[in-house]
Amino acid sequence: DLPISVLVPYRPEHVQKYHEWMKSPDLLEATGSEPLSLEEEVSMQQSWKDDPTKCTFIVLAKESCDSNSMSSSDDGSTRSI
Numbered sequence: 001d002l003p004i005s006v007l008v009p010y011r012p013e014h015v016q017k018y019h020e021w022m023k024s025p026d027l028l029e030a031t032g033s034e035p036l037s038l039e040e041e042v043s044m045q046q047s048w049k050d051d052p053t054k055c056t057f058i059v060l061a062k063e064s065c066d067s068n069s070m071s072s073s074d075d076g077s078t079r080s081i
Helices: 013-022 026-032 039-050
Strands: 005-009 057-060
Touching: 013 039
Parallel strands: none
Antiparallel strands: 005 057
16 A cells, blocks of 8 residues: 655745644643744754654645645645644
8 A cells, every 4th residue: 555645855835834733722731832923833844854853744745745745635735744
């Protein structure tokens, strides 16, 4: 069986969707995170990418990865999970 999801490095193109996810009070509580502005989220992604002690990934639906790691549906939303 082929995997239904894959891990991909957390890249700049993921920041907007990640930022939307992290507006959830439940997710903030579950991850012990504080809300950040989009600008802070962009800065955080860059710092995680550049920090040799961190390895940050995003889980994507497999079909999303078949077209440059994130695809858009007809309504423009990404199909990441």
